[in-house]
Amino acid sequence: MKLRRNRKGPITMPIVSMGDIAFLMIIFFMVCSNFVKESQIEYKSPTSLNLASVESSSPSVAMDKEGKIYLEGKPVASADALKADLEKRLKEKDPKDVKGRSVLFKCDLRLARDDFQPVMEAIVGAGGIVVAVGDLLKPSDN
Amino acid sequence: MAFSITKRKRAVDIPLDSFSDIAFLLIIFFILTTSIQKMTGFQTELPAGEKSEVKQTEKTPTVNIGAGRLLLNEKSVSLEQLAAELQALQLGTKADDQRVVLLDSAPDVEYQLYFEVMAVITASGGVIGILTEDK
Numbered sequence: 001m002k003l004r005r006n007r008k009g010p011i012t013m014p015i016v017s018m019g020d021i022a023f024l025m026i027i028f029f030m031v032c033s034n035f036v037k038e039s040q041i042e043y044k045s046p047t048s049l050n051l052a053s054v055e056s057s058s059p060s061v062a063m064d065k066e067g068k069i070y071l072e073g074k075p076v077a078s079a080d081a082l083k084a085d086l087e088k089r090l091k092e093k094d095p096k097d098v099k100g101r102s103v104l105f106k107c108d109l110r111l112a113r114d115d116f117q118p119v120m121e122a123i124v125g126a127g128g129i130v131v132a133v134g135d136l137l138k139p140s141d142n
Numbered sequence: 143m144a145f146s147i148t149k150r151k152r153a154v155d156i157p158l159d160s161f162s163d164i165a166f167l168l169i170i171f172f173i174l175t176t177s178i179q180k181m182t183g184f185q186t187e188l189p190a191g192e193k194s195e196v197k198q199t200e201k202t203p204t205v206n207i208g209a210g211r212l213l214l215n216e217k218s219v220s221l222e223q224l225a226a227e228l229q230a231l232q233l234g235t236k237a238d239d240q241r242v243v244l245l246d247s248a249p250d251v252e253y254q255l256y257f258e259v260m261a262v263i264t265a266s267g268g269v270i271g272i273l274t275e276d277k
Contacts, residue, residue, distance in 0.1 A: 026169055029173065048258045051184055102185065109252065112252060112253075114249045117274075120188065130186045
């Protein structure tokens with residue numbers, strides 16, 4: 001009995017366009033994502049039902065669980081120092097430019113009023129508009 | 143005497159073997175270092191500038207937060223009741239000076255409750271006026 005030899009060679013995957021696809025994915029990630037500037041700050045976001053999407057391109061002020069203040073991820077000594085720093089950043093902004101004067105405020109939910117209120121007042125005093133950031137609570141979570 | 147110079151052209155090949163490896167390493171870097179989640183929050187309308195003496199009329203709604211309870215015009219309310227009562231005032235349709243909701247809080251009030259109250263006031267179209275004690 002004659003057996004037919006299998007003439008098919010080894011199966012190869014077409015990988016020519018793999019690099020192109022990979023670079024398209026890189027471009028997608030670069031365009032659609034924001035870098036996490038405050039990844040090292042330990043804070044737990046407050047939650048509420050009454051939240052909407054906010055612009056993430058504004059300067060951000062964060063307060064961690066110990067009450068330390070950060071501007072764009074860098075520690076700031078006090079609320080007064082924060083006010084001075086923000087005044088420099090916002091002085092060229094048009095007072096009517098709401099978007100340009102917006103400052104994201106992220107604060108640990110356990111902090112007491114005496115810790116966070118001076119920071120909010122510093123933002124407003126420097127000419128900023130406080131945009132309080134938190135996590136949206138869905139009615140089903142309640 | 144004519145010389146014929148024949149140039150030996152060599153095909154220049156760029157090594158592309160590691161191209162996709164580099165690209166995938168870059169993708170992994172971007173996936174790990176970026177966030178694509180939408181930020182949520184609310185824009186507060188805190189009056190800017192120096193501290194001023196706000197004339198508190200009988201009609202100005204005042205919210206007190208302290209010791210785990212919430213008061214609207216000295217009447218104990220839940221967060222849902224506060225939202226309903228402020229919605230009923232239709233603050234969004236009024237002039238700026240009539241949209242003020244005074245917010246008073248105890249020094250030990252946690253940000254979670256303060257945040258929820260501010261979100262409710264803002265959602266109902268109110269402008270938050272923070273009451274501070276003179277030292």
